[in-house]
Amino acid sequence: MNTEFLFADRQLSLIRYPQKHQHVSLQAWDSADELIIEYIENLQSESAVAITQDSPLAIYNDDFGTLGCWFSYLKPLWISDSYIATRSLKENLAGNALLDNASDHASFEPVTVLTSVQPLPLNSNQTPSVVVIKVPRALALLEQQLIDLQPYLTTQTRVIAAGKVKSITKSVLALFEKYIGETTTSLAKKKSRLIFSTPRQDKKQHTSPYPTRWECKGTSGVALTLDNLANVFSRQSLDIGARIMLEHMTVSSNDVVVDLGCGNGVLGVNALAIAPDCKVIFVDESYMALESARLNVLNNFPDKIGQCEFVASNCLENLIAREPRPKVTKVLCNPPFHQQNVITDHIAWQMFNDARELLMKSGHLVVVGNRHLDYHIKLKKLFGGAKVLASDKKFVILGTAKR
Template identity: 75%
Template sequence: MNTEFILADRHFTLVRYPEKHQHVSLQAWDSADELVIEHIEALLSENEAMVNNDSPMMLFNDEFGALGCWFSHLAPLWVSDSYIALRSLQENLASNNLLSGDDESKTAPITPLSSVESLTFTPKNAPSVVVLKVPRALALLEQQLIDIQRYITPNTKVIATGKVKTITKSVLGLFEKYIGPTTTSLAKKKSRLIFSSPDENKQKATSPYPTRWQCKGTTGVSLTLDNLANTFSRQSLDIGARIMLEHMTVSANDVVVDLGCGNGVLGVNALSLAPDCKVIFIDESYMALESARQNVLNNFPDKIDQCEFVASNCLESLLNRTNTPAVTKILCNPPFHQQNAITDHIAWQMFTDSRALLVKSGHLVVVGNRHLDYHIKLKKLFGGAKVLASDKKFVILGTAKR
C-alpha cells in the first residue's frame, strides 16, 4: 500500500485503517483530496484569518483522515458516519506527530463528531469553510446538506470534492436545492470541485429521514423499521436479509451478534424468535447503529436493556474488551466494498474475528451472493461450512467453532 502522501512540499505517512487488512493497491487519499487541498491553500494564502476559533472549518466524509491531517493546524470540526474513518484519522494523526500534550494525555487538534451528533452554531461563530467529500450514498449527502443549511451564512464557503463520475446531475441538484447557486471546476486527474453559494432566502428544509417500512419476521410478526440516511438497504429489505429471515433460528440462552447490522433487522428478528436472548448490534456506521437502536425501541421497547450497540471495525471492539459476554451465535451479511473499492478483506476479517469471539460450539451464520464463494474462506477458518438454504442468487452458510 502506498503510504507516502507528498504535496506542496509537505509530507505525511497515511494508512487506511486497519492497515494489515488492506490490499497493496489501495491508499488513504485520492486526487479529489489533493484538488480541494490545493484550492483551500490558495484561499488561505489570500486571507490567513479566514479560518479562526470564531469561524471554524468543517470537514465532512474524510474517508481515511488525509484532509484531517493536512488541515489539523486549523483545528477543524471533523464529521463522519464511519468508525473506520475515525480510526484512520486517529492513527494518522498519531503517526504524523500531530497530537499535542504529554505521552499520557495526547489530544487531537481536531474535534471529531459522528454523523448522529448535533451541532449548534450562531451567526457569530458560523463555519467559514465547509468541505465535503461527496459520499457514495446520495441520501447521506442530502441529510448532510440539510444539516449544513441550518448553520451556514452567506459568507460561508461551501466546497465539495469528488471523482468526476460521482459528481452527477443529482448531486449538483441537491446542492442547488439546499444550499444555493452551484458551479463546478474543470476536471483534474479525474476529480472535480463543487462550489455552492449559500442563499439566505432558502427556506430551511425538513429532513425526509429516517425512512420507515415494515417487513415480516420469521414468526410472521410485522416489524417496523426506521432507516437513517446512510443505512444499508435504506428503502427496502435487501434480498440477503430476506432469505436469512426465512431460515433464522435463535434460542433463549443465545448471545447473538448482528454483525454489520445495518438497520438491525436480523437482531430485531432474533428478539421476536427468543425474547430472552441478548443481542449485540455491530456496525461501522453510526447512522446504522442509531437506526438499529430505534428499531428495537419501535418493536420491542421492553428488550432494549438486553441489547448493546457498538461501533466497530468488524468485531475488534468486542475482542479488545474484557467484559464481553460469551457469544454463541453471530449473524452476518458481509459487505464487499469499502468506499469505492471492491474488496473481500472485510468479509475475511469478519470471519476471522468471529472465530476468535465465538464460544466453543458457537455458530456463525453467513448470507451472501453465491459467486462470492464464502464457503472456501469458512472451510479454511472453521474446517467446513454447511449450506442451510439457497436460491439462484444467495446462499446461507452455517459453521461452528470446534
C-alpha cells in the first residue's frame, strides 16, 4: 500500500485502517482530497476566510483521515459515520506526530471528532466558516448531513464538496440546491471535481425524512417494526440476504449472539423474537447502523434493551480485545463486499477470522451471501468445513462450528 502522501511541499505518512488487511494497490487519499487541500490552502494564503474557534472548519466524510491530518493545525470539527475512518484518523494523527497529547488514547486533539449521530458542538453565536464534504456513496447520508448543517450556516459560510466525477451526479447537485443554495462545480481534474454551494439568505429548515420505517415478519411470524437512519444498508426494505436468513435462523435462550455487520439490527432483533432470554451484541462500523439497531430493539422489545449491547468496531476486534471476552456462542453475519467505493473481500475474510477467534468452543458462525462469493472456501480453510443450511438461486446460508 502506498503510504507516502507528497503534496504542496509537504509529506504525510497515511494508512487505511486496518493496514494489514489492505491491498497493496490502495492508498488513504484520492484526487478529491488534493483538490480540497489546494483550494482551502489558497483561501488561507489569500486571507479569504478566517477560521477560528468561533468560526471553525468542519470536515465531513473524510475516508481515512487525510483531510483531518492535513488541516489539524486549524483545529477542525471532523464528522464521520465510520468507525474505520475514525480509527484511521487516529492512527494517522499519531503516525505523523500531530496529536496534542499522544499519551491520552481517547483524545484526537487538536481535531474534534464527532460521530454522525452527534450534533455539532456550536452555540447560537458560532457558525462554521468553511464546510468541507467528501461526497459519500449513500445520497441519503448526504441529504441528512445537509439538513443537519442548515441551522449552522450563514451566507458567509463557504460550503465546498468534492468527489470523483462519476459520483457528482445531477441528484447530488440537486440536494445541495435544495438544502443549501445556488450550486456550481469546478472543472474536472484527475477525474475529480469540486462543488461550491452558497447558503441562501432566506433559508428554510427542512425536516429530515429519516429514519425510514417499515415492517417485516421474523422467524416466529411476529411483525418487526424497523427504523433505518440515513446511512443504513438496504434502508428502504429488507435485503434478500437478510430475508433468507430470517427464514432459517435458530437461536436458543442461553445463546450469546453477535449480529456482526448488524445494519438496522434485524437479525439480532429477530434473535430476541425467537429466544427472549438470549443476549445480543450488535456490531457495526457505522454509527447510524448501531443507533438504528438500538432504536429497533426499543421499537420491538423495549424490555430486552438490558440484554443488548451496541459496539462500534472494525469487525470483531474490539470484542476480542476485551478482558474478559464475552462468551459468544453464535455469530450471525451478512458480510459487506465493499469499503467506501472499493469492492473487496478483505472485510469478509477478517469477519470470519475474528469470529473463529471470539467464538466459544462448539460455537457457531452462520453466514449468508451471494453464491458467487464462494464463502465456503474461506470457511473450510478456517473451520475445516461448512454446511449448507439453506439456499436459493442467488444466496446461500452456510453454517460452521469452532472445534
